[in-house]
Amino acid sequence: MVESLSLILRGLQTTVSLTIFSLTLALVVSFLAGLGRLSKNSAVRAAAIAYIEFFRGTSLFVQLFWAFYVLPFMGVELSPMQAAVLALGFNYGAYGAEVVRASINAIGRDQWEGCVALNLNYFQRLRHVIIPQAIVIMLPPFGNLAVTLLKSTAIASLIALPDLTYQAQLVRNQTGQTLLPFAIIMIIYFAISTFLKSGIQLAERRLGADRTQPARSA
Template sequence: MSWTAYLPMLWHGAIVTMTITLAAIVCGALLAFVFGILRVEGGPILSAFALCYTEVFRGTSLFVQLFWFYYALPLVGLSFDPITTGILVLAAHVGGYGAEIVRGGLLSVSAQQLEAARALNFNRVQTLFRISLPQAVVEMMPAFGNLAIETLKLSSLVSLISIADLTFAAQSIRNITLDSASIYSVTLVCYFAMSLVLMAAVRVIERFVRRGDVFPRGGHS
């Protein structure tokens, strides 16, 4: 049987890959903003906690994290299905790297802007959401775009815990047909196509951010 008969399997795998990737990016972005803001505004204790989080997930192998969450956590009574595990691990990975992007963006806001906020009697929350974040998010977007693409590529690791993603489907079809060249060429094109869609979505979000549709621009008391 020709490998083309298995295209529906590849299509299903691509949907699973994109679903896991998007879920991980959204959840990871939330973690990134929470821990990134804590690094800058959280005070000594919360800042130290956020630092521990970012260092653990940036400083350890995603491969090992995936297996630890899937095989070690059940030993202490925490068990997740494979897809939930894949999303959680990828989201934690995005959050760890993204928190540093957020921290860098917040620290890039000029001291003059912060002094102006104090002169207007803005409190810390007002300064964060009306002055710092509207400017910092614009600077963060290219780095977050790169992180989103990296997350898509790293999502192939979830096939190791028996998730029927695109990589898992490709490997299964290759084992049946023994046609490595055709299968992996199509898989390569699929990942490239998904990365183009992802980057297009990031650019749309970036346009909204630059127009001020995500965070309101400050300057009024």
């Protein structure tokens, strides 16, 4: 039992690391592709659309296998962790890009007109006015994406990455027990998901309070 728990805890470390790295990549890609989707440059916009449609329109399973098994034939060798981060980050980044695009489009036209009146250029408008407001709108869907990404990390066990699911399967093979290891990792996934959702909700409340504070003071 102690050895089995030790294996599962090592899998927990891998799952948490994979989630953090994948989420970081997904966030970066989301903003780049989302802003590219809104670009007035037709080439940038076309590239962003092609990326979004490709990664949303193909299977994460296939993308993971391409990253780990096919890229080496092209001279790109990736470890299981690197392949999993790449596949998860780019896949969920495509979904996040649409969140960024929709959130920015949800900002009222008066905000853009106010930026023009202040003689701000496009990047200054985004950085100082539009994106700070859009982030509050992005948080709930980004929270859902983060939880979904966490649960999708289990697919990395298919390329022998020793995450929670892989370690639970290893315990089952060694001990012949199925209920206990998979019950434990189910509880762990639920606990991490709850932690993520609570963190997003806390950030949402704080940012929402920051936005309404000036109005209260006035």
